[in-house]
Amino acid sequence: MDGRHSSGAPQWHPPGETRADGHGKRLHSPGRDVLCTSYDEDFNHEPCQRKGHKAHWAVSTGVLLGVQGVPSPGYAEDPELPGLFHPVPSMPHQPPSLPEEGSLGAVYLLSKQGKSWHYQLWDYDQVRDSNLQLTDFSPSRAADGRTYVVPAGGVRAGLCGQVLLLRP
Numbered sequence: 001m002d003g004r005h006s007s008g009a010p011q012w013h014p015p016g017e018t019r020a021d022g023h024g025k026r027l028h029s030p031g032r033d034v035l036c037t038s039y040d041e042d043f044n045h046e047p048c049q050r051k052g053h054k055a056h057w058a059v060s061t062g063v064l065l066g067v068q069g070v071p072s073p074g075y076a077e078d079p080e081l082p083g084l085f086h087p088v089p090s091m092p093h094q095p096p097s098l099p100e101e102g103s104l105g106a107v108y109l110l111s112k113q114g115k116s117w118h119y120q121l122w123d124y125d126q127v128r129d130s131n132l133q134l135t136d137f138s139p140s141r142a143a144d145g146r147t148y149v150v151p152a153g154g155v156r157a158g159l160c161g162q163v164l165l166l167r168p
Contacts, residue, residue: 035060036164039130045113047130053138062110067096134160
């Protein structure tokens with residue numbers, strides 16, 4: 001999951017998403033990207049590691065960073081959630097320093113499993129690790145008589161380490 005995407009790729013807009021002409025309803029904050037990733041889904045929709053046997057997809061529409069201190073000027077504290085800061089759009093501001101790599105609970109993705117209506121905060125490392133271990137097609141799915149679309153080269157070649165970045 002290295003965040004690479006093709007800048008020349010056509011932009012896809014979900015139904016109801018604001019398009020370049022400004023019509024429609026936004027599904028996420030203006031100017032924000034949506035990340036689609038494959039991962040192994042646990043019983044509660046959270047990421048797990050089952051070698052791809054429970055592979056599914058999720059969308060992530062936000063990031064929550066755990067930072068060491070109060071952000072620099074240009075951020076306002078949320079009136080309902082003390083300790084949560086938002087950038088003030090009309091003020092210049094520096095992004096906060098990113099948490100140290102490997103810090104527990106430092107980066108969370110606001111995500112939801114493909115069929116769920118509910119968003120959850122998922123630890124980024126869990127999502128990444130789940131995505132990076134997708135290697136096999138589920139033997140039980142292979143034997144259930146249904147037809148599945150499996151990427152060329154199999155699960156490892158088509159899903160492991162891959163994400164899709166949708167840009168507004």
